Amino acid sequence: MENSLKNITLQSLRPALGLFVILSIITGIVYPLLTTALGQSFMPAQANGSLITQGDKVIGSSLIGQNFTEAKYFWGRPSATGPYPNNAAASSGSNQGPLNPALAEAVKNRVAALKAADSDNTLPIPIDLVTASASGLDPEISPAAANYQVSRVVKARELTVETVQKLIAENTKGRQWGVFGEPRVNVLQLNIALDKLTVIQP
Amino acid sequence: MLSNAGFFSNAIVQVGLYLTVLLLITKPMGIWIYKVMHGESAIANKVGGPIERLIYRGLGVKPEQEMHWKHYAVALMLFNIIGIAFVYLLQRLQFSLPLNPQQFANVSVDSAFNTAVSFVTNTNWQGYAGESTMSYLTQMLALTVQNFLSAATGLAVVIALIRGFARHSAKTIGNFWVDITRSTLYILLPLSFILAIFLMGQGVIQNFDAYKQVTTLQPTSYSITDAAGELATQTTSTQTLAMGPVASQEAIKMLGTNGGGFFNANSAHPFENPTPLSNLLQMLAIFLIPAGLCFTFGLMVGDKRQGWAVFSAMAMVFVVMVGVVVWAEQAGNPALANSGANQSFIDQSSIASPSGMELQSGGNMEGKETRFGIVASSLFATVTTAASCGAVNAMHDSFTPIGGMVPMWLMQLGEVIFGGVGSGLYTMLIYAVLAVFIAGLMIGRTPEYLGKKIEIFDMKMTAIIILATPLLVLIGTAVAVSVASGTVGIANPGAHGFSEILYALSSTANNNGSAFAGLSANTPFYNTLLAIAMFVGRFGIILAVLAIAGSMAAKKRIPVSLGTMPTHGPLFVTLLIGAVILVGALTYIPALALGPIVEQLLMTAVN
Numbered sequence: 001m002e003n004s005l006k007n008i009t010l011q012s013l014r015p016a017l018g019l020f021v022i023l024s025i026i027t028g029i030v031y032p033l034l035t036t037a038l039g040q041s042f043m044p045a046q047a048n049g050s051l052i053t054q055g056d057k058v059i060g061s062s063l064i065g066q067n068f069t070e071a072k073y074f075w076g077r078p079s080a081t082g083p084y085p086n087n088a089a090a091s092s093g094s095n096q097g098p099l100n101p102a103l104a105e106a107v108k109n110r111v112a113a114l115k116a117a118d119s120d121n122t123l124p125i126p127i128d129l130v131t132a133s134a135s136g137l138d139p140e141i142s143p144a145a146a147n148y149q150v151s152r153v154v155k156a157r158e159l160t161v162e163t164v165q166k167l168i169a170e171n172t173k174g175r176q177w178g179v180f181g182e183p184r185v186n187v188l189q190l191n192i193a194l195d196k197l198t199v200i201q202p
Numbered sequence: 203m204l205s206n207a208g209f210f211s212n213a214i215v216q217v218g219l220y221l222t223v224l225l226l227i228t229k230p231m232g233i234w235i236y237k238v239m240h241g242e243s244a245i246a247n248k249v250g251g252p253i254e255r256l257i258y259r260g261l262g263v264k265p266e267q268e269m270h271w272k273h274y275a276v277a278l279m280l281f282n283i284i285g286i287a288f289v290y291l292l293q294r295l296q297f298s299l300p301l302n303p304q305q306f307a308n309v310s311v312d313s314a315f316n317t318a319v320s321f322v323t324n325t326n327w328q329g330y331a332g333e334s335t336m337s338y339l340t341q342m343l344a345l346t347v348q349n350f351l352s353a354a355t356g357l358a359v360v361i362a363l364i365r366g367f368a369r370h371s372a373k374t375i376g377n378f379w380v381d382i383t384r385s386t387l388y389i390l391l392p393l394s395f396i397l398a399i400f401l402m403g404q405g406v407i408q409n410f411d412a413y414k415q416v417t418t419l420q421p422t423s424y425s426i427t428d429a430a431g432e433l434a435t436q437t438t439s440t441q442t443l444a445m446g447p448v449a450s451q452e453a454i455k456m457l458g459t460n461g462g463g464f465f466n467a468n469s470a471h472p473f474e475n476p477t478p479l480s481n482l483l484q485m486l487a488i489f490l491i492p493a494g495l496c497f498t499f500g501l502m503v504g505d506k507r508q509g510w511a512v513f514s515a516m517a518m519v520f521v522v523m524v525g526v527v528v529w530a531e532q533a534g535n536p537a538l539a540n541s542g543a544n545q546s547f548i549d550q551s552s553i554a555s556p557s558g559m560e561l562q563s564g565g566n567m568e569g570k571e572t573r574f575g576i577v578a579s580s581l582f583a584t585v586t587t588a589a590s591c592g593a594v595n596a597m598h599d600s601f602t603p604i605g606g607m608v609p610m611w612l613m614q615l616g617e618v619i620f621g622g623v624g625s626g627l628y629t630m631l632i633y634a635v636l637a638v639f640i641a642g643l644m645i646g647r648t649p650e651y652l653g654k655k656i657e658i659f660d661m662k663m664t665a666i667i668i669l670a671t672p673l674l675v676l677i678g679t680a681v682a683v684s685v686a687s688g689t690v691g692i693a694n695p696g697a698h699g700f701s702e703i704l705y706a707l708s709s710t711a712n713n714n715g716s717a718f719a720g721l722s723a724n725t726p727f728y729n730t731l732l733a734i735a736m737f738v739g740r741f742g743i744i745l746a747v748l749a750i751a752g753s754m755a756a757k758k759r760i761p762v763s764l765g766t767m768p769t770h771g772p773l774f775v776t777l778l779i780g781a782v783i784l785v786g787a788l789t790y791i792p793a794l795a796l797g798p799i800v801e802q803l804l805m806t807a808v809n
Contacts, residue, residue, distance in 0.1 A: 015379050028347035038402075039449065064472055066418045073419070083424060087441070087442070091466045092331070092466055093600065097599060097694035099694075103537070125544055127565070127566075128567045134596045138472070140572040140573055144559070179215055179216060181478025184573050
């Protein structure tokens, strides 16, 4: 056995190389192309990124969060992507450890920014509104985080609380199948709906 | 907040449903693996038989001709080294090759080498950021392919080991070419295709377009440091959406317990994992084959109870670990509460209004996605590190100290709690050998497992398997914290910085691939150190496992006697869990004390 180890290696070269090539073609070319063909034929909207268009202009993806800092818009999760927030070509979390002073500092600053934009608001500030998401592209916030921002948006847009709450409700998803994940509000879609409303009632 | 009944009931329902579905798919999966690996599936033979025969004939492989363990090992090593060379070359040449719409440059020497070893060893540690480094061709033809082939390699090894136990007085343990072909064509490929379709339905993308530029609702101002070192303010009113053939890679990334994300943010990226349902499917996909293999094991050794015993040991440890992570993450971070954030869990049962406006998951949400919240993020983190997957849907670096320690410890246990495809069960079976050996010492009898006497050679190999990864992890960590090129990569101050390095070595030596991702590991130092850890942690163990397979196959079967310790009952399950936990605790608690444990104490002191 021992002295034929070299022979075994030589004998194995052909099947090793051949099988590698064949399986590479099947799993690395045929399989992804077949999946693409299926996706593009039967679910093109999803396969192309769940894009939102206005007229002929693409204004975003319902799955990818955008950066909002103006008072009239609902703000999303803080984003740690570089060089600017919500950079969808460079997804990333902050990777700050729980006791990193920079994390506590960042949260403090975000709390201060929220308070500065709406000084009369006494609601507790939801944790998801002041902590960076894992992807830096989180499209959603918790219902509580939307609720916290209602008074600011109402003031900036001169709308009624009921109107804004109704829009939030329309853009809220509960737990999937009533069980999985968490309830959440899609920020971009909510803001688009708000903009449409303001256009109609100038 | 932790007394909140609503929280616990939802956590229990989410985790409970996950485990129930897993339990339901274990047996059918196990039967399917058994049938196709033995050529007994009528469908597989009808559809794939002609292709299989064509492949064998073309390559001069005689499928009925089995291999001695050394022959099997040579074939396996050759096949995998060819893989490393090919993945390396493709990355080094990608700029000149097609399907590179973003015109990404060739990957650097050290990063390409690290990535090649990483994907071939089923680790999928990623020093690079996918969407800004790899062309579509590299993602498909190098990385997706190895997602399949590394998992198929794991499957082949575990089937060979089980053959060793199931046979007696035999010289051979199977034919590697046949095992790898069948694993790929009949197990991994059809499952991936089905999962990819489901994932696309949920919103995972699958295209070959260039990155899409969209006009955002609101322009974004940001500051950058310009060439002169001055802070300059810039404004952008566009967002560039990364694209690519994601779903096909995502599916095998989970099913093959690979874990290498198409994007930097991995399964936290909404294009990789858009909904709680896609998240559930991904978590099930991770455990599907490792759990099914337990049943396959029972079938092959002719006693299903043997398989269920191993399954139970895994499941029990798993449930406890999930519980700890969920608890730690929901309890939150006192430092963030001090900064003015509300971390309470608020659900329908704790509010007066029926509108649901006040709902929030609360807890430590730094580095977590809203759609997953605490429970689905904690469950995912536990699943991915119990298995050797390493995909993440939340950033482990930002977990609470205990919440981050559990994933680290699960990897350090050798990823035997279901574990990687093949690798989980083969390592667990080695722990079973260790457990019966310890029991044999205690009662003064020759240890035996599944009718096979455990002898000196087997224990030597077992010792190599049990000790190899701790040596890699602890010595590797010691080296990295002792040299400047190691410590310079640390992102977080204090004990957490040490945890980042310990996590990196634990993850690579055990072929997991998840990270405390703050660590800047894309440097020649880490790319080399971690590649060595991955290679030795994978193939060092596989060679020893194949040696045991050969040794077991050659032994005579000894009949069950009064002195035989049954290995299908609660006593054995307890012994097995004991062996795993004992080795893991003795080896790693000193190191863990310097990282997460001291950090947890500091965190409680903040409160």
